[in-house]
Amino acid sequence: MEASKEILELEEWDIFRQIKKELSVESSTEAVQLVASVLHALRQTLSVQNATALINKLPDFLKLIFAANWKRDEPQVKIEHLDEFVNLVMERDRKSKKFLFKSDDVFVLSVIILTLKRLYKVVDLDTFEGVSPAFRQELREVPAEAAAA
Numbered sequence: 001m002e003a004s005k006e007i008l009e010l011e012e013w014d015i016f017r018q019i020k021k022e023l024s025v026e027s028s029t030e031a032v033q034l035v036a037s038v039l040h041a042l043r044q045t046l047s048v049q050n051a052t053a054l055i056n057k058l059p060d061f062l063k064l065i066f067a068a069n070w071k072r073d074e075p076q077v078k079i080e081h082l083d084e085f086v087n088l089v090m091e092r093d094r095k096s097k098k099f100l101f102k103s104d105d106v107f108v109l110s111v112i113i114l115t116l117k118r119l120y121k122v123v124d125l126d127t128f129e130g131v132s133p134a135f136r137q138e139l140r141e142v143p144a145e146a147a148a149a
Contacts, residue, residue, distance in 0.1 A: 015118040023110055032065070033100055038115040039066045041089045045079045048072060050130030057123045082138040085112060113142055 016031040025031045043051050043066060055066050079085050086108050093101050101108045116125070116139055125131055126140070 015115065018118070019111060019114050022114065023107065030100070033098065034111045035115050036065045036068065037089055037093060037098070037100055038112050040069070041085065041092050042066075042116075043070065044074055044077050044088065044092070045085070046130045047076060050128075054123065054128065054130075059122055062119075062122070078132075080132045080134050082109070082112070082135060082142070085135065113139070 015035060016028055019025055019034055020028060020031040023034075025034065039062065043054075046054065051066075051070075055063050058066055077088055079088060086105050089108050089112060090101055090105065093099065101111075119125065120139075126136055
């Protein structure tokens, strides 16, 4: 039982190691901040009901990241396409003054792809209510390997 728990924890943290390695991110803290930026932008595209449904499907470590600094009165942003989501992530980064992405939309796209492709492994986004069909289709068509290119 304890060994399977350790394996699960290793798999959960794999998303951060993958981003750190494939995108040449310097620290694990920065990788966590990048994933958080994507999850927070995703949260903003969902209704409160859909965001709550998503959080209930996430592993514990992602629940904490997803819910961090959640302002329930934050306006929902309708996203239909991947490029709109890239713009949302960059806009949120500028507004927060974190400057994690340094106006590099290719880097943002890479972080989004790696994060959401890993999210697909724990949550079936293809059937998840609230994510636009066009956005899901674009994400499905982009290979995860393209993110590191």
